[in-house]
Amino acid sequence: MKIFERILDRRIRENVKLSDSQCGFVSGCGTIDAIHATRLLVEKHREKQKPVHIAFLGLEKAFDRVPRKTGFRSHDSDQMAARQWLTTARRCMPQPQ
Secondary structure: OOHHHHHHHHHHHHHOOOOOOOOOOOOOOOHHHHHHHHHHHHHHHHHOOOOOOOOOOOHHHHHHOOOHHHHHHHHHHOOOOHHHHHHHHHHHOOOOO
């Protein structure tokens, strides 16, 4: 992870509480755990004859293929300085109470 990513990751983790059902970005919770939880959920809904809707998002590969410099260049092309971009990112984070 790059330094900037580590800083953002740390700040987000300090301010956001993930639910126990969250598996993405959680240490020790892998794909097998998510598959098992999904299977249990589907089985319970089948037993009760209720519909269940599931969405799968594989973002890791998408982000790995985008050069980081390109991402910052797109912000620069919008005439958005790095400091403004960080300020905007901070505003999106929940504030401690």
